[in-house]
Amino acid sequence: MTTPVLICDDSSFAQNQMARALPSNWDVTLSFAANGAEGLDALRAGKGDILFLDLNMPVLDGYEVLEVIRREVLNTMVIVVSGDIQPEARTRVLALGALDFIKKPIDAVKIGEILDKYGIRGAPGAAQPEIDIKVDALDRVQEIANVAMGRAADLLARLLGAFVKLPVPKVRMIEGSDLHMALSAIESSTAVSAVCQGFIGAGIAGEAMLTFTESSFADIAKLMRHEGEIDDNAELELLMDVSSILIGACLKGIADQLDINFSQGHPVVLGRHVNISELLDHNASRWNRTLAIEIEYRIENRNINCDLMLLFSEDSLTTLHDRTSFLDF
Amino acid sequence: MSSSNSNIDGFHWLLDMVQTLDVGLMVLDREYRVMLWNGFMENHSGQPAAYVIGNNLFEQFPDIPKNWFQRKAESVFLLESRAFTTYEQRPYLLRFKNYRPITGTAEFMYQNMTLIPLLSPDGKINHIGVILYDVTDIAVGKQALETANSTLAKLSRTDRLTGLNNRGYWEECLQVEFARFQRTKQLSTLIMFDIDHFKKVNDTYGHQAGDEVIRLTSKTLQSSIRTTDIAGRYGGEEFGVILIDTNAEQCQYLAERLRKKIAALNVGFEQHEIKFTISLGIAEVSTAMGDHAAWINASDQALYQAKHGGRNQSVVFTG
Numbered sequence: 001m002t003t004p005v006l007i008c009d010d011s012s013f014a015q016n017q018m019a020r021a022l023p024s025n026w027d028v029t030l031s032f033a034a035n036g037a038e039g040l041d042a043l044r045a046g047k048g049d050i051l052f053l054d055l056n057m058p059v060l061d062g063y064e065v066l067e068v069i070r071r072e073v074l075n076t077m078v079i080v081v082s083g084d085i086q087p088e089a090r091t092r093v094l095a096l097g098a099l100d101f102i103k104k105p106i107d108a109v110k111i112g113e114i115l116d117k118y119g120i121r122g123a124p125g126a127a128q129p130e131i132d133i134k135v136d137a138l139d140r141v142q143e144i145a146n147v148a149m150g151r152a153a154d155l156l157a158r159l160l161g162a163f164v165k166l167p168v169p170k171v172r173m174i175e176g177s178d179l180h181m182a183l184s185a186i187e188s189s190t191a192v193s194a195v196c197q198g199f200i201g202a203g204i205a206g207e208a209m210l211t212f213t214e215s216s217f218a219d220i221a222k223l224m225r226h227e228g229e230i231d232d233n234a235e236l237e238l239l240m241d242v243s244s245i246l247i248g249a250c251l252k253g254i255a256d257q258l259d260i261n262f263s264q265g266h267p268v269v270l271g272r273h274v275n276i277s278e279l280l281d282h283n284a285s286r287w288n289r290t291l292a293i294e295i296e297y298r299i300e301n302r303n304i305n306c307d308l309m310l311l312f313s314e315d316s317l318t319t320l321h322d323r324t325s326f327l328d329f
Numbered sequence: 330m331s332s333s334n335s336n337i338d339g340f341h342w343l344l345d346m347v348q349t350l351d352v353g354l355m356v357l358d359r360e361y362r363v364m365l366w367n368g369f370m371e372n373h374s375g376q377p378a379a380y381v382i383g384n385n386l387f388e389q390f391p392d393i394p395k396n397w398f399q400r401k402a403e404s405v406f407l408l409e410s411r412a413f414t415t416y417e418q419r420p421y422l423l424r425f426k427n428y429r430p431i432t433g434t435a436e437f438m439y440q441n442m443t444l445i446p447l448l449s450p451d452g453k454i455n456h457i458g459v460i461l462y463d464v465t466d467i468a469v470g471k472q473a474l475e476t477a478n479s480t481l482a483k484l485s486r487t488d489r490l491t492g493l494n495n496r497g498y499w500e501e502c503l504q505v506e507f508a509r510f511q512r513t514k515q516l517s518t519l520i521m522f523d524i525d526h527f528k529k530v531n532d533t534y535g536h537q538a539g540d541e542v543i544r545l546t547s548k549t550l551q552s553s554i555r556t557t558d559i560a561g562r563y564g565g566e567e568f569g570v571i572l573i574d575t576n577a578e579q580c581q582y583l584a585e586r587l588r589k590k591i592a593a594l595n596v597g598f599e600q601h602e603i604k605f606t607i608s609l610g611i612a613e614v615s616t617a618m619g620d621h622a623a624w625i626n627a628s629d630q631a632l633y634q635a636k637h638g639g640r641n642q643s644v645v646f647t648g
Contacts, residue, residue, distance in 0.1 A: 155408045248410040267413045
């Protein structure tokens, strides 16, 4: 008998990877949903006896889907597939009724093991037809960012001993003027601090920028058990500690997935000994349009806002897209 | 055989490079014992590898801020992620003295530091690598630039002849003070004053004598006000003073003292003795004023009355 299987993930690239990772001789009818709301509609229509569910999605996220499934007693077995690898995320979804939790990037062997563990994979049937999902280049980068973000969040959560709420990373092409605006905003506000760090490896280069709202420092200091007054120097220490970890882990997450290594330059604190308006003048015409990944980290129940932006140099885009396209197979 | 020889060769080259690199390298184990200490570290610390290797870093160098360093290092061991510190956080990890008598520009070496996790064959992080960069020239350069910038900023605010704030900057201060009053309703008072018959001084004794009169007036003014008061040269022989948290009555006390001091001055110029006086207009800030210009205008009106009343006197604006 054919098993209806639903893959619910906002990334077409992740949908594709997930579909390809299913055992080839498993007799299933595959459906796809791009967010939690679509996923629930498909479940109600009986399209998902088994649901592979992502956590970070627009409209309705994975946690909310699990709550609705429980409330409406929808008949499905849920396996969460997520880049959010904080132990707390796993605990939460299992408590909400998920059968199991698989870490992204998706691993076919691991999927097979889990299907066998729960006896889900029935008698072998006909081979799967060729899956044909159109994957857009930005979408691949988005999924890679998603996994890297999850790793960085896991480290941050361990450092701070708190749960990090993960957003959907924004991946988009930005204009020089967008960066100009972002930097001007930092310059005009004393309430924001920023650290930048360059990276380069295997033909891919860029710079990471982490920005903090000033009001975050009090809570970060508490979580990191910083003693004494939070003066300028203490803020600098906290800023450097958190940026080392977030930028480092995110870059490593990306590098591992692409099977490359990045060299990292020394971090630069904007605004201290670095005049932002000079940066603005010098960078005005160096590039036109390039790829940016933006991730907004928030700490649950704490007033901590820190935003990470990775900006790739214009000439790394071809290499980046070439490297990521290998991941389709 | 030849391949193993070339491997050994390669290893020697690599060691030579590490030893010669003009960057500090050390490796620490989980107990903070030093496992590697390259030539840079030997030469700048004055402690050869043989004395350092195997010893606890903090016992060997008690000046290292132990808690600070450990906090960074533990996160590298635990999270297996690199850590970076800049000379702006702490100028140095180890105090290496300036070693260049000619081109050295600081007392000690400013250092940036990178901590990296080192993977052991068992797949665990049992060691960390510490890299120290000499960034003295960068640090000193940035400091020099900042000093130059602040000097420039000061120059652009200062009147060359008198050393008082120039008109542009002084008027900015007045605007800020006016805005502060609108917010806090904290009283301030403005004095505008000028030198009586200044044109006559210039015509009789020449411009250099006039300059000397202006200089001496400024000097007397500066020595008569408090550090919180803001004095500026408003025009040729016209001056303005903002007195923060001061009402008109208190202000007139100061104005009168200044007027008498100046009237008692004798400016010696060549063989001449020049005597001169000033007239002052005083206006308290008030909610009736729409902007700082109205405030100046009020003081100017009082000044006009002082002139009209026979000069060498101060008048408080009464609206």
